[in-house]
Amino acid sequence: MTLREIVARNLRRLRQAKGLSQEELAHRAGLDRNYIGYLERSKNSPTVDTLERIAAELDCDPAAFFSRPE
């Protein structure tokens, strides 16, 4: 599994735990409405700056995006 895929999986998990749709999260983080969907399908490699904005809206530590599945 690539790091991009690990981030994609954690993003989806953390977003759903927060009860937000992809579009809602994108709107809150100031991102294109389709962008969260792209990330969750591993279609794009997000930057550190983007991960910081998403983590702020999910109230999570950015390091949580990198935890490997057990």
Place this chain on the structure above:
Amino acid sequence: MTLREIVARNLRRLRQAKGLSQEELAHRAGLDRNYIGYLERSKNSPTVDTLERIAAELDCDPAAFFSRPE
């Protein structure tokens, strides 16, 4: 401190612990020779794909780039 600055600081620390110059690390990771220097000065926001390549050369967990200074 922004997340970009945290990553910059950890990158420098981990690179130096490995005994590599910025140029050596860039070469091994297939990056422009000046790029590691840019990252360590927080001039650029690296992508997840780039962090994966750098972490592989530093033999570290990519999550280590995100640990906050104590």
